[in-house]
Amino acid sequence: MLAHQDLTLTKILIANRGEIACRIIRTAHQLGLSCVAVYSEADRDALHVKMADEAIAIGPAPARESYLRVDRILAAAKQTGAQAIHPGYGFLSENSELVAACQQAGLIFIGPPQAAIEAMGSKSAAKSIMEAAGVPLVPGYHGDQQEPEFLAAEAATIGYPVLLKAVAGGGGKGMRIVHQASEFVSALAAAQREARNAFGEDKMLVEKYLLQPRHVEVQVFCDQQGQGVYLFERDCSVQRRHQKIIEEAPAPHLSAELRQAMGEAALKAAQAIGYVGAGTVEFLLDARGEFFFMEMNTRLQVEHPITEMITGQDLVEWQLRIAIGQPLPLKQAELKIQGHAFEARIYAEDPEQDFLPATGCLSYLRQPAESRFVRVDTGVLEGDQISIYYDPMLAKLIVWGPDRQTALQRLIQALGEYRIAGLTTNIDFLQRLASSAPFHAGEVHTHFIEQHQALLFQPRAQAEDHTLALASLYALLRLAQERQQEAAGSLDPYSPWHAANGWRLNQPSQLPLRFALHDGSQMDIQAEQLSQHRPQWRLHWQEQQLLVEGRLEGDTLEVVINGHRQSVPFAALDTALTFFTADGILRCQWLRPDQQRHEYDEVANSLNAPMNGSIVTLLVAAGETVKKGEALMVMEAMKMEHTLHAPADGQVERFLYQAGDLVEQGAELVHFAASESAADAPASTQREETHP
Template sequence: MFRKILIANRGEIACRVIRTAHQLGIRCVAVYSDADRHALHVKMADEAVNLGAAAAKDSYLVIDKVIEAAKQTGAEAIHPGYGFLSENSRFVQACDAAGIVFIGPPVGAIEAMGSKSAAKSIMEKAGVPLVPGYHGDDQSPDLLKKEAEKIGYPVLLKATAGGGGKGMRIVEKASEFDQALASAKREAINGFGDDTMLVEKYLVKPRHVEFQVFCDQQGKGVYLFERDCSVQRRHQKVIEEAPAPGMSEALRKKMGDAALKAAQAIGYVGAGTVEFLLDVDESFFFMEMNTRLQVEHPVTEMITGEDLVEWQLKVAAGQPLPKSQDQLSINGHAFEARIYAEDPDKDFLPATGTLSYLRTPEENRHVRVDTGVLEGDEVSIYYDPMIAKLIVWDSNREAALSRLAQSLAEYRIAGVTTNTRFLKKLAEAEPFQKADLDTGFIERHEALLFEEKGGSYSPNLLALAALYALLKLDQERQQEAAHSRDPYSPWHGFGGWRLNNNPTLKLRFTLPEQEEPLEILVEASDATGSKNLWTVQVGTHKLLVEGRLTNDRLDAVVNGHHRSVYVADLNNQLTLFTADEHFRCQWQRPDLDNHEFEEASANLTAPMNGSVVTLLVEPGQTVSKGDALMVMEAMKMEHTLSAPADGEVEEFFFAAGDLVSQGAELLKFAATEEA
């Protein structure tokens, strides 16, 4: 076994590898960029080496720097994690040349699967079923379009060097082909340095089912069963589960054998994943093979009881597979939800910011959190915006799904927009509960999963915000009194005392969808002799509230209804976390400026921090509503901004390649006046 390894990655996978390696008595070396100087994986490692500037191309992706860090620290092997250099054949060759073990497959296997088109040719020869498509060398746009017409729309454009949904576009009809191809090729060049595309038939209601395979250096191989990864956005997985619902033993063996056949066809070693599209008639087609550990590998670990990272380390050290196929079995059911900094209500645009408030569910044998961040860490534009993976297990799917929903309710983040509420709605959605799954699940159930625009908030939630403000003011006045010369001075009170009338005061809150602050009238009440009892008037509703505030926990009673609420207070921007809601509002203190939430037009301002990819029209050009004006990119995902109305683009304020902050005005637009 190795004495010391280097982890050529960051975030939760680097932390995961370090944790397992330490359990085996292996010392770990971390690498990091300037942006990750204080990252969790750096703190966990025994040693750490700086690779350079924040951008991955200047640090994590520089092969020579990673190899030099391994040599400098005496690391015998390098674990690549996933992403970055994990499927880079040149990196494996550099490891081999330096006499350093690459913890993964050999060069030939990576090269065979590195091109989706070449992989399909190999699988075709090996007898693995394929989706109808074109994966040839001729990449002329005209030929690709002819092949698409021959296959029949809808088709899927896919970068042959791609992964994670980047460089992929669904094309519904011929008129959309040219623009989709150009966009996919740009994204592929930016993400992988290769814009070679394949075209294949897009199955309308397929499931995405993948098999975990493992092969050792002695030529033995096993599959550790399947994962269903059908629920996706932007072709990236959202919630994964194992085993796949409704999978018969006969179909499992058939697909598992095909997955092993695919791995053995390329002389595979280590952990890999063979991905299939499974149609409603139980026919299945090879999609691709990921020659690395997958993000969703924990669900396989939860149902098999095996540590796949430990298997990787042992196999890379020359040891045989820890178990044979007949020694592996499925126990229970597991889900993984990917916690992302993104806004589901804005087409899952990646978000940036500081994790100013971070609370995770308690970990136990049923609940696991794999993360690489701590409270106070920054989610930047430089890397994938995944914050953590939440994994749950129980004896059956129904029980595991219940645990997932409960754990998501206990996952509380403020300071950056996340997808936790969306994930909880997804987990509780009836079609998901019934396992009515396919890769178009989210699009089919938009009305069920997404927030209603311009919806009004419950008076109860505003009453809870008011109660928090009242208790917070009371705590502050008590602290002032305790440190003053006259702790009993009436000036330490805040209760809105009035002569011959009940004490009354006004609280002001601004809601995200509203420009004008809401005024809430509060009257103190001593009807029960309780000090912290108030009558709160929200519009026409009067609610009797009382409670206790302990750190971030608000134990409240509203009209006799007891409930516990957690409150993140970031400079008076409040987020109230209830079992079902994440309610945001700005508490307008009398002595503070009015910080209003302004909903800028998404068509004229940057929807996220990122860079300008290309300008699609010229200044002075007349356009129609919906015409594409420019393309932005963040975290290697493109976003096209369109004209909000008929009119003229008078001026662009940024050029291709410029970095842009979220909310920045991008262009000057003059709408055509209606006659």
């Protein structure tokens, strides 16, 4: 338990879910505190619920009916006798109404005062406060006038490109980059609509968009005695959809003088609003070494573990101690940078499809072994369903090394040991990114992925051949196992009907196999067994011929391909095969004759939901003739909007769903009649992010 003067803390309620809830529970238990979890219907069997000492159901799956309900959070605290509420990040973490409710109920809010949250809750008001405090700002308009004509005029004065940003926003939602005046009105309307859906407010600010800046943030802590420290900086420049995917600390290529200047500016920002607790001041850093205040997050950040790794401090413990009135554990002079750390965010998403969020069952999960160098913060278990209702982040992989290159090598190795099947993730992409030469050189900025798209998304040489060789060997070995099992349970174990060697009279023994690759193409393979006494085959397809042999050892395929011996972990989920190779993740499906339907079957001239979600708006009317690629409708999933396009030239006969309807992944959305000229073309579901 924690104690300070007359205040003793023994039980806290965590008003959050996922990995941050699990993280808080671990630290609280280490300090002898009892923990109460809250959960929605979708999280009934979630990891944070199982870890907590008590758990209270607070409503249906949508966050607005559960995790965003202040009244239900307070009721859960009262019911369980919790003395404090930790909001984590996201949801109610920066909600001043919760702070006021806690104060009225006599509960400790583990975070900053209400006035500090309100001061930074509006990006425009925050910039005014920072300007008065002497913190450098990016040129822009942060006022109350919101007429489209006025904002367009301000954008013209600032000079294009400009950034539209929701005043109450965060996480890349309600943001648009506008490159020219002709795009401004439509971009403003889209940003306002997304801001209303995400935050209930559509007020916007406009600011100069810096080309290729770095996103560098400083961790600050202040206690109730008025003392403050900064725990150095994190570089969060590598992003997609304005959301971070790899962070590192300290920032590469930052001088000691610039580090101190940014740290002191961050403390000045915090003290200008009477801050208490953990906070993060975010800056944009340009190529000339000038930095500008962007915003302050009045909470713990997702990427806080890398600060913990380089300082040796537990920031959640700091939060708990400061919340009950204890002074800061260390002074500024006592804080030192030790080594280097990276954090990679593991998301359920498809980088090859513009980072489309993925839903489904986490059917297979193997995490890298944790040590003092490698840490995994997660809130999921094998078998969990990843739904549309919450952010698609599955876990955070954190590594440390005595220097940047050592830490980076550990990150690459740990990503190679992180194995997930059952739904698409960004693990393979993260490994390519971390292994790229520009990232090794520390040449990071907020457009890193766009600039190096050709490098990060280039197809792997011989990936198709490798996939088919591994899949064929697995199928052959699996068939042999099945026949052996059948023989063992048969009245005639020596019957030739139990053989799986493809025997033919006066012909070589051959077995036909068929596979569907990840791009939907199919391949037929002939497997010729070379020996009755060892698992060795010659594979034939098109112009290829490979010699393979091996054995199954649990979920590892011990394989020799043309004399090249490898040990390849795999996941076989029914007929869907995933191989975790040294060159990346390879996927295919075994099209067994006894299987009637397969994952990669094509549906001609249809528009199907690429994920679970809800329909936001229909962009054309039923009966209209459209061109291939024309925008038909907008979906919302995992807090983001996605525009779906016509799969071919043709006519929209009718929509099967209307605005506000929930749809499941794969559901047909539109009855679509392709024109004669497009009838022979392969159909595809096109979509794009509404973010540029």
